[in-house]
Every structure is written in C-alpha cells, then in structure tokens.
Amino acid sequence: MRELDKAQVQSPDGASMGGGGSLPSNPKPTRRPVISDRVRDFGQTYGAIVALALLLLFNAAFTRNFLTSQTLNINLIQVSTIVIVATGMTLVIATGGIDLSVGSLMAISGALAPLIFLSKTFPFSDPVLGIILAFVLPVLAVGVFGFFNGTLVTYFKIQPIIATLVLYIAGRGIAQVFTNGKLQNFNNPSFQYIGTGRPFEIPFQVILMVLVVALFAWVLRKTVFGRYVLAVGGNEEAARLSGVPVTRVKLAVYVISGMLAGLAGLVAIARNSSSDANLVGLGLELDAIAAVAVGGTALTGGRATIVGTLLGALIIQLIRYTLVANQIPDSAAQVVKAAIIVAAVYIQRPRQG
Amino acid sequence: MEETRPLLIMEGITKTFPGVLALRGASLQVSQGEVHALIGQNGAGKSTMIKILTGAYRRDGGSITFDAHPVDFHSPHQAQLNGVSTIYQEVNLVPYRSVSENIFMGREPRRWGFLNWNQMHRQAREILQRFDIEIDVTQPLLTYNVAIQQMVAVARAVSFKSKLVIMDEPTSSLDEREVATLFRVIRQLKSEGVSVLFVSHRLDELYAVCDRVTIMRDGQTVGDHTLSEISKLELVARMLGKDLNEVQRSGVTGFTPGTHHPGDPLLQAQGIRNGYKLQQADLEVRAGEIVGLAGLLGSGRTEVARAIFGADRLEAGEVSLGARPVRFKSPKDAIRAGLGFCSEDRKAEGVIPFMSVRENLTLALLPTLSRLGVVDHKRQQAVVERFVRELDIKTSGPEQKIRELSGGNQQKVLLARWLCLNPRLLLLDEPTRGIDVGAKGEIQRLINELAEEGLGVLMISSELEELTEGCDRVVVLRDGRSVAQLYHADLNQSIIMAAMAQDTAEVLPQTASGPPTPLTSQEQDTSHA
Numbered sequence: 077m078r079e080l081d082k083a084q085v086q087s088p089d090g091a092s093m094g095g096g097g098s099l100p101s102n103p104k105p106t107r108r109p110v111i112s113d114r115v116r117d118f119g120q121t122y123g124a125i126v127a128l129a130l131l132l133l134f135n136a137a138f139t140r141n142f143l144t145s146q147t148l149n150i151n152l153i154q155v156s157t158i159v160i161v162a163t164g165m166t167l168v169i170a171t172g173g174i175d176l177s178v179g180s181l182m183a184i185s186g187a188l189a190p191l192i193f194l195s196k197t198f199p200f201s202d203p204v205l206g207i208i209l210a211f212v213l214p215v216l217a218v219g220v221f222g223f224f225n226g227t228l229v230t231y232f233k234i235q236p237i238i239a240t241l242v243l244y245i246a247g248r249g250i251a252q253v254f255t256n257g258k259l260q261n262f263n264n265p266s267f268q269y270i271g272t273g274r275p276f277e278i279p280f281q282v283i284l285m286v287l288v289v290a291l292f293a294w295v296l297r298k299t300v301f302g303r304y305v306l307a308v309g310g311n312e313e314a315a316r317l318s319g320v321p322v323t324r325v326k327l328a329v330y331v332i333s334g335m336l337a338g339l340a341g342l343v344a345i346a347r348n349s350s351s352d353a354n355l356v357g358l359g360l361e362l363d364a365i366a367a368v369a370v371g372g373t374a375l376t377g378g379r380a381t382i383v384g385t386l387l388g389a390l391i392i393q394l395i396r397y398t399l400v401a402n403q404i405p406d407s408a409a410q411v412v413k414a415a416i417i418v419a420a421v422y423i424q425r426p427r428q429g
Numbered sequence: 430m431e432e433t434r435p436l437l438i439m440e441g442i443t444k445t446f447p448g449v450l451a452l453r454g455a456s457l458q459v460s461q462g463e464v465h466a467l468i469g470q471n472g473a474g475k476s477t478m479i480k481i482l483t484g485a486y487r488r489d490g491g492s493i494t495f496d497a498h499p500v501d502f503h504s505p506h507q508a509q510l511n512g513v514s515t516i517y518q519e520v521n522l523v524p525y526r527s528v529s530e531n532i533f534m535g536r537e538p539r540r541w542g543f544l545n546w547n548q549m550h551r552q553a554r555e556i557l558q559r560f561d562i563e564i565d566v567t568q569p570l571l572t573y574n575v576a577i578q579q580m581v582a583v584a585r586a587v588s589f590k591s592k593l594v595i596m597d598e599p600t601s602s603l604d605e606r607e608v609a610t611l612f613r614v615i616r617q618l619k620s621e622g623v624s625v626l627f628v629s630h631r632l633d634e635l636y637a638v639c640d641r642v643t644i645m646r647d648g649q650t651v652g653d654h655t656l657s658e659i660s661k662l663e664l665v666a667r668m669l670g671k672d673l674n675e676v677q678r679s680g681v682t683g684f685t686p687g688t689h690h691p692g693d694p695l696l697q698a699q700g701i702r703n704g705y706k707l708q709q710a711d712l713e714v715r716a717g718e719i720v721g722l723a724g725l726l727g728s729g730r731t732e733v734a735r736a737i738f739g740a741d742r743l744e745a746g747e748v749s750l751g752a753r754p755v756r757f758k759s760p761k762d763a764i765r766a767g768l769g770f771c772s773e774d775r776k777a778e779g780v781i782p783f784m785s786v787r788e789n790l791t792l793a794l795l796p797t798l799s800r801l802g803v804v805d806h807k808r809q810q811a812v813v814e815r816f817v818r819e820l821d822i823k824t825s826g827p828e829q830k831i832r833e834l835s836g837g838n839q840q841k842v843l844l845a846r847w848l849c850l851n852p853r854l855l856l857l858d859e860p861t862r863g864i865d866v867g868a869k870g871e872i873q874r875l876i877n878e879l880a881e882e883g884l885g886v887l888m889i890s891s892e893l894e895e896l897t898e899g900c901d902r903v904v905v906l907r908d909g910r911s912v913a914q915l916y917h918a919d920l921n922q923s924i925i926m927a928a929m930a931q932d933t934a935e936v937l938p939q940t941a942s943g944p945p946t947p948l949t950s951q952e953q954d955t956s957h958a
Binding site: 300303306315319379 | 738740759760761763764765770772777778779780781782783784788792793795796799802803804806846
C-alpha cells in the first residue's frame with residue numbers, strides 16, 4: 077500500500093503522458109516532478125535556519141567582537157520591534173492580505189502613550205494606574221484602527237493593499253494631530269521599562285518579542301482560530317462552505333496586526349525617551365513584510381510560519397550588521413537586503429499547473 | 430438542406446493534455462452565412478476545439494481548412510486578422526475607453542500620424558447602426574450594460590471583416606430582452622453572409638437562432654444535424670451518449686435501488702429563487718431518501734444546492750427543515766442545523782491544497798473538536814483515523830498534503846469532512862465527477878449505505894445511471910425552474926431526458942406509469958398547450 081502511494085505521488089507528468097494513447101482517463105492534476113518539490117519544501121522549511129547559521133558562522137570568523145553579549149543585545153534590540161510587528165503581519169499575509177498601515181499605527185500609539193502619562197488635564201491620583209492606562213489605551217486604540225482596516229477589506233471588499241494604504245497615509249497625520257506636531261520628550265522609568273528594562277541582564281523588549289512569537293506560533297498551530305487563518309488563506313471559498321466565519325477571521329487578523337503594531341510603537345518610544353510622530357515606525361511596514369517573506373510564509377496566503385518570520389527578521393538584521401560592521405556603507409547594505417528579499421520570493425513563486 | 434459553400438472544415442482534430450486525450454479525431458464543418466450550434470457536456474471538448482481553431486492551443490493532429498485554404502493559426506490575434514473572431518462569455522474589452530476606441534483598438538484610423546477621431550467615431554456609429562444600436566460611441570464602454578458591451582464586441586469582430594464569429598455562451602449573463610437584441614444581431618450577420626459558431630446550453634436558444642448543430646461527446650464529434658430535423662430529445666440523448674431505443678441497463682453503479690425506507694419529510698423548499706439562473710424550484714427530501722437533481726448545464730442545479738445551504742443569497746421562497754422554517758444566512762448556520770454540502774468543483778471550493786488530509790477532513794468539525802478554542806489533537810487524530818479506515822482513503826498518512834492524493838481519494842476526504850459532522854442532510858453536487866471507476870463505485874455504495882441508515886441525500890448528477898439507479902425520486906430542472914418530479918418506479922433514462930429537453934409530448938404517451946408530475950401551474954400550462 078505504502079509502495080503504491082509513493083509510486084503515485086512520484087510519477088512525474090511525463091509518465092502519465094505516456095498513457096495518453098488509451099481512453100481519456102480521469103484528469104489528474106498535473107504536478108511538477110517531486111524532486112523539485114522536495115528541494116523547494118526543504119528550502120521553505122530549513123532554508124531560513126541554514127541561512128541564519130551560515131551568517132552566524134561567517135560573523136564569528138570574520139567580524140571583530142561579534143561573539144559578545146553586547147553585540148548580541150544590540151542586534152536583538154534592533155530587531156525586536158520589527159519582529160513584533162511582523163508577527164501580526166504574518167497572520168494577515170496568511171489570510172492572503174497585507175497590512176501597510178503598521179508603521180503609521182506605531183506612530184499613533186507612540187503619540188498617545190506620553191499624552192496619557194504626561195497628562196496634566198487628567199492628573200492620575202494613582203501613578204500606577206496612569207502607567208497601566210498608558211500601556212493599555214494606546215494598544216486598544218490602534219486595535220480599533222486595525223478593525224477599520226479589516227472592515228474595509230471584508231465589508232467593503234477593498235483590496236488589502238489599498239485598504240491599508242488609507243491608514244498608512246492618514247495614520248501619521250492622525251498621530252501629529254494628537255501631539256500638535258510636537259516632539260514629546262519624557263523621562264518616566266516605570267513606563268520606559270518596556271524599552272530599557274533589563275531583567276537578568278536581558279533587554280525586556282527581547283523577552284517581550286520572544287513571548288509574542290511564542291504565543292502566536294502556538295495560536296497559529298494549535299487553536300481553531302489559527303487553523304481558520306490558514307484555511308481562509310489557502311482556499312477562501314472552500315473555507316466558507318465548510319462553515320469557517322471568514323469575515324470574522326479576517327477582521328481579527330487586522331485587529332491583531334494593529335494591536336501588535338501599537339505594542340511595538342510603545343517599545344520604540346520608550347527606547348528613545350521621546351516620541352516623534354514623524355519618525356516612529358517609519359518604513360517599518362516594509363521591514364516587517366520583508367521578514368515575513370524571507371521567513372518562508374507564502375505571500376499568496378495559506379502557508380505561514382511565525383518562527384520563520386523571527387528567523388527572517390534575524391537574517392535581514394544580521395546581513396545589515398555584517399555589512400556595516402565590515403565597513404560596507406549602509407546604502408550598499410540596502411541593495412543587498414533587497415536582493416535577499418527577491419531571492420526569498422523567487423524560491424516561493426507559485427507552482428505552475 | 431440548401432447547398433452552401435463550406436467556410437470552415439475541421440477534420441480529425443486530436444489534442445492531448447498531460448494524462449488526458451481531450452480531442453480524438455473531432456470534426457466541425459460550418460457553411461458560409463450559417464449559424465452553427467456547438468453543444469456537448471462539460472469536458473466534451475467544445476472549448477478545446479474552439480481554442481485550436483483560434484490558435485490559442487496547437488493541435489496534435491488533423492487539418493483545418495478556412496475559406497478554401499488550409500490554415501494553422503498561431504494566436505487568436507492572427508486568427509482575427511484572417512477573419513475568425515471570438516466573443517467570450519465575459520466581454521474582454523477595455524472598460525474605461527470609449528466605444529469607438531474599443532471597436533478600432535489596434536488599427537485606429539490615422540491622419541498624418543495622429544488619431545483621426547472624427548472618422549473613428551463616424552465609422553463606429555455606422556457599424557453599430559447596422560445592428561440598430563444607437564448609442565453615444567464617445568462614452569466609455571463601462572457606461573453600457575453587458576448586452577451592449579457584447580454588441581460592441583460583435584461590432585469589433587465585424588469591423589475586422591470577420592467571416593466567422595465564434596460566440597462562447599454569449600447569453601449566460603444576459604436577460605431576456607438582451608438575448609433578443611443579440612439574436613437580432615446574429616440574424617443581421619447571417620444576412621450579410623457572416624457565419625456564426627454559437628455555443629450554448631440553452632436548447633430553446635439553439636432552436637431559435639441556429640441552422641445546424643454539431644454535437645460533441647468525449648472528445649469526438651457524434652452528430653452534425655440540421656436543427657429543424659432533430660428533436661430536442663434526440664439532441665439531449667446524443668449529447669449524453671444514450672440510444673433512445675436502448676434497453677435499460679442496470680447494475681452499472683454502486684447503488685442498490687429500492688432499499689431505502691423514506692421517513693418523515695426532512696427538507697422542503699418552495700419557490701426558491703436567486704436571479705436569472707434559479708427562478709423557481711420546489712423540492713422535498715425525506716430522511717433516508719436519495720433525491721436526484723437532474724438538468725442540463727446551466728439549468729440551475731448547483732444554484733439550488735447553494736441557495737438551500739446559505740452559500741448564495743436566497744431572493745425568495747421558503748425552506749424548511751424538519752417542518753421548521755429556516756433561512757440560512759451562511760454555510761455556518763446550515764452546518765449547525767445539520768446540513769453538509771459537497772461542491773462540484775473540488776479544486777476551487779473543496780480542498781485546501783497545502784493543508785494535510787487531517788486538517789482538510791476535520792475543517793468543518795473543528796469547533797466541536799476544541800476546548801476553549803484549542804484543538805484537541807487526540808480527538809482529531811481519532812476522527813481522522815476512523816474515517817480514513819472506514820472510507821478506505823489511500824494516503825501515506827494523515828499528515829500527507831491533500832493535493833498529493835488522487836481525485837477519488839480527495840473526494841473521499843471531502844465526503845468525510847461532512848460525514849464526521851454526523852449530518853441529517855447531505856447535498857452532493859456531482860459526487861463522482863472526475864474520479865476513477867473504482868472509487869466511483871465505492872462512493873456510490875457509501876451514499877447508498879448512508880441513506881439506508883436514515884440520512885437524507887440530495888444528489889446532483891449528470892449521469893443518468895446514477896439518477897435512475899440511485900435515487901428514490903428525481904427532480905428535473907430546466908432553465909432555472911423545477912419542471913418535473915419522477916418517482917423511482919417511473920424512472921428511466923428517456924423520461925429524464927425528455928423532461929430535461931422539454932420534449933414531454935414525445936415520451937409521455939409511451940410510459941405506462943404516468944407522466945412526470947408538473948410542479949408549477951405555469952409549467953402545467955405549457956405542457957398541455
């Protein structure tokens with residue numbers, strides 16, 4: 077039985093063509109030869125890990141002072157906001173969508189938080205409550221913006237790239253309206269713990285990043301919601317006919333993507349001790365999409381890996397670091413980054429037939 | 430038959446696709462100034478034939494003679510330059526450009542290298558006036574309805590001095606008035622000596638506008654007739670490959686007829702309607718009964734199932750389940766009420782290709798397989814193992830990707846997706862299409878067993894054997910209406926075909942057990958008229 081199945085699976089297109097002289101049999105879906113499938117599957121499953129390992133080995137050998145905890149921390153800190161945003165992006169892309177608004181949403185939450193903990197109009201008698209609200213309210217607020225994105229995509233059937241372009245453009249304007257376009261400087265250690273805290277000598281934002289990745293990797297793998305996300309991206313009509321609440325699933329991924337962007341915005345301003353609506357999260361949507369693509373998530377939806385996204389972000393970060401640490405200018409590093417993304421997307425190009 | 434010069438002769442055309450022999454020596458002959466119908470079931474080879482003629486596909490063998498010259502077009506563009514134009518179901522013009530530009534795109538009249546707009550608009554107006562169409566040709570195409578857009582496509586074909594215009598199901602998105610306009614245009618083309626190759630599944634339309642018909646089945650041409658000399662019933666019989674006088678064979682399917690014990694009414698649908706494709710259908714399914722849904726392509730069979738299941742909007746009509754009126758807003762509601770729907774197009778609406786057999790099988794069951802939103806992997810695994818064993822699904826394991834399975838095994842997984850929900854009513858749309866003979870028999874036996882155990886089944890099928898042997902009752906649809914209900918004792922292939930073809934008068938007197946039951950008063954009138 078097992079033998080027979082293998083034979084069926086492995087028979088390449090050429091073999092079934094040989095039988096073309098007989099009566100027309102039931103049309104079998106044409107497949108590319110399995111060998112190339114295997115290489116591709118391997119590339120998609122382990123390619124990111126292999127690439128990361130090679131980069132680490134290269135740096136250990138050639139980059140000075142690479143194997144120090146300081147270098148490690150710098151890289152992890154720089155990548156943490158990208159990873160948090162890219163986790164939400166992975167879920168959106170898994171449904172076949174995309175979210176361009178995340179960078180602007182970071183700016184909105186980054187603008188709201190200082191307004192709350194610096195607030196003089198609503199002085200919080202309890203400073204702890206003020207800090208908690210400074211975390212919770214901005215994240216909830218951008219969650220509402222994410223809901224707006226999802227509404228455009230589901231109820232108004234606008235293509236995700238256009239629907240989220242709305243807040244990509246308007247979001248930064250909204251953030252500036254909140255702050256009257258002013259730079260907000262602050263020094264609030266308890267709020268800034270999210271960006272500067274170091275429990276056990278590990279940057280808190282790195283712990284946060286790992287928690288977010290672990291949580292959503294688990295959600296995607298083990299929960300009904302996670303399976304629905306992949307089913308919607310894999311074949312939306314089949315999912316709908318099987319009773320999957322497609323609209324709700326899509327709304328949820330945009331809300332999650334928005335809230336994670338909000339969280340990343342808080343990390344970003346806490347790190348800088350200031351919030352500039354013009355700069356927080358600028359261009360981050362593209363870094364996040366690149367991380368998702370390099371990590372092996374199919375941009376057409378239906379296949380996604382959160383851990384892959386983490387690896388993808390680390391790879392891009394390490395390439396940039398490697399080039400810069402070896403005295404190659406950042407402008408050249410950008411070009412290499414682009415080349416990596418092209419290569420990753422090429423590996424995942426849709427199968428023919 | 431009047432003698433006319435043959436314009437197009439296609440002979441001995443063969444075409445192989447990987448694993449499928451799509452055409453086996455098919456032929457087609459169209460005379461000058463003739464409106465020629467081309468009909469056949471899904472997969473008979475009609476569209477392959479057209480694509481070979483227009484150069485979209487290359488033929489593997491055979492010859493094509495057009496206008497007395499052997500031809501071998503390399504592309505639809507080349508075919509068009511040589512006088513063969515095609516008008517597709519979905520108009521493929523540029524919606525945001527003006528009507529004139531659409532007609533002349535690619536060879537706009539010029540003067541000193543600039544577009545000569547006046548001449549272009551004037552010529553466009555002249556061409557359209559020949560078909561009695563007076564519209565503002567400077568307006569963008571999308572400001573007009575689909576029928577006008579099709580006329581513009583026809584005008585474009587005419588302006589190419591086409592000798593043959595191919596229309597591939599041109600009426601599928603038109604309403605009745607628009608169809609009348611199209612027919613007027615076709616007759617105008619004919620009077621100007623232009624030939625038309627007309628592909629449609631609506632028999633009334635063929636008889637209204639066509640002179641001759643070529644019938645295709647299984648990649649071969651099985652008939653070439655003058656339409657006035659062949660009855661609708663004969664036409665349908667030819668298309669389905671049935672001999673009207675052939676003795677009924679039995680035992681060719683996995684069904685064992687007459688073993689079911691229909692219980693209480695389970696599903697009742699009255700006057701359900703959804704647009705032009707589904708205008709008025711009534712049916713009833715009892716527990717433990719297999720009800721067949723018959724009809725030609727485009728008769729609204731799939732639309733009935735989708736409307737009941739909540740997959741499409743229900744514009745009008747009553748549906749009740751177990752005597753309680755229901756109206757499902759989404760498939761989710763229908764599933765919760767105990768329905769399952771196995772759709773016809775496995776690839777587009779069934780499988781989720783990159784998911785495993787396990788996940789495809791349990792997709793609809795996930796809410797019940799989970800606690801607080803987390804999937805209970807053990808219970809999931811147990812369900813999958815049970816159904817893989819019971820349905821004998823050939824797979825290397827539950828983690829194998831479903832796209833790697835054969836068509837028959839994919840279909841079993843999709844059936845299992847519904848069976849594991851333990852449904853009360855199963856809607857099956859062509860459950861055995863495109864799968865090998867062995868799996869086909871197994872699936873038919875399975876459906877039979879399930880009905881014996883009390884499941885209600887509504888089965889859409891194009892195979893008359895499945896309907897006559899498997900079903901306790903068959904409801905026949907025609908042009909979006911249910912037109913007859915046939916009971917098992919009365920069931921035979923010719924009576925079903927007669928109802929499908931609207932040729933009731935021809936068969937009814939010969940049947941001993943009485944006429945098919947007309948379902949609507951309107952239909953009663955027409956059958957007695």
